Amino acid sequence: MSETSVLVVGAGPVGLTAALELRRRGVDVVIVDRLPEPPQYAKAVGIQPRTLEVWDAMGVVRPSLDVSAPMHGQIVYVDGRQVMRLELELPEDVPYRFVCMPQYATERVLTQALAEHGTVVRRGIELTGFEQTADGVVADLRDGDDTTRLAARYLVGCDGAHSAVRKGLGVSFDGDAFPEEYMLADVELDWSMPGGYGIRASTTNDGTTTDMMVCIPLPGTGRYRLSTFVAPDLATSASGSGAVAHGLEGGRRPTLGHIQAVLDRLAPEPTRAGALRWSSVFRISHRLAGSYGGGRVFLAGDAAHIHPPTGAQGMNTGIQDAYNLGWKLALAVQGRAADGLLDSYDAERRPVGAEVVGRTVRHARQGLGAGETDAATAIAREAQLLLGYRDSPLVGEDVPHGGGSDMP
Ligand SMILES: Cc1cc2nc3c(=O)[nH]c(=O)nc-3n(C[C@H](O)[C@H](O)[C@H](O)COP(=O)(O)OP(=O)(O)OC[C@H]3O[C@@H](n4cnc5c(N)ncnc54)[C@H](O)[C@@H]3O)c2cc1C
Structure with missing residues (x-):
């Protein structure tokens, strides 16, 4: 049986972050993904912005910024009229701003950095089960028709919404699915909207939204990721295909014709869509794991929390889960972790996951910023800059320091 210090299951953005953080600290890692190729x-x-600070610490901020586009704000149209222009301003001392970068580019940057640390993702390998022993975990890994066993001191499940690791732990994943279906497409738009702004356009009837599209700028001239309600002929009821529980649905692909029809109804000016790169139908759920781990097994990313994409929080939260867990696991592997250090991962990150699930559900139902008292706080929270671990068992009480003359 082969051995490693940490087995990371899933080479999405979260698994790659966990593996990179461990490798940076000299820990021996195996990372597997059941997909034979990275998704495109x-x-x-x-x-x-907080993720960019994390990437700065991890040494990958520069290659990330090289393949991203700035996101200055959002312009909102309702019933053909501009009703808002939101500038995503942050205090001067915040080192990074909001950017847009397709997930495949994020995964490429992290994969490259991991390779520079000598670790290559083992693809086409699926975790089918595991058991915990007194001093580690033994995992069953299926590679085609073969199943091999790998012994690891720790296992990190970054295997997405349907996580086999979470199921193997018997951890609950309570929440619900939204009934709506959406579609999205990566396209070029020939409009004259200012670059670097998300464009949201909707129509209403008696105050109820009847139609909507959101276009998020991507790197490249005129490129956007457009999302909108699913076209009737692509809906589950029309296609006869089963509903997806969460995420993208591979079978039904919107065409340029579907996207053009949306633009014809909603774009603020006559606009043509072209150069469709990819498209999909998707659904969303909101769920939170009952625990972020058990024994020597941990959950991070979508394996632990899923929620609406409103405000672009999910992957960022997952990356920061992996960053939080990475240094703690490295110390544990090296025999330098204090008692309770690994427990602080759940104590610190699960409340963050719970807050994000609650906020994104609220924003999906009531609009971005719902429940906030002022715009500056709302923007800083979306930027994930208001996180703190005040209630963590690692954080002690305030102690005065300075003079110290009366200290023993
Ligand atoms: C339409 C949409 C838009 C979104 N937009 C944003 C956004 O703008 N910003 C943001 O922060 N988040 C966004 N999200 C959320 C984001 O995509 C997810 O949070 C992110 O992909 C989670 O990363 P992950 O690595 O945890 O999981 P995944 O990306 O799902 O990766 C899991 C990996 O595990 C592998 N795997 C699964 N099971 C096994 C197994 N048994 N053995 C081996 N490998 C396995 C899979 O093949 C996969 O590669 C969006 C989500 C959707 C649906």
């Missing part, structure tokens, strides 16, 4: 589509596009 992009669920996540929005990158938060």
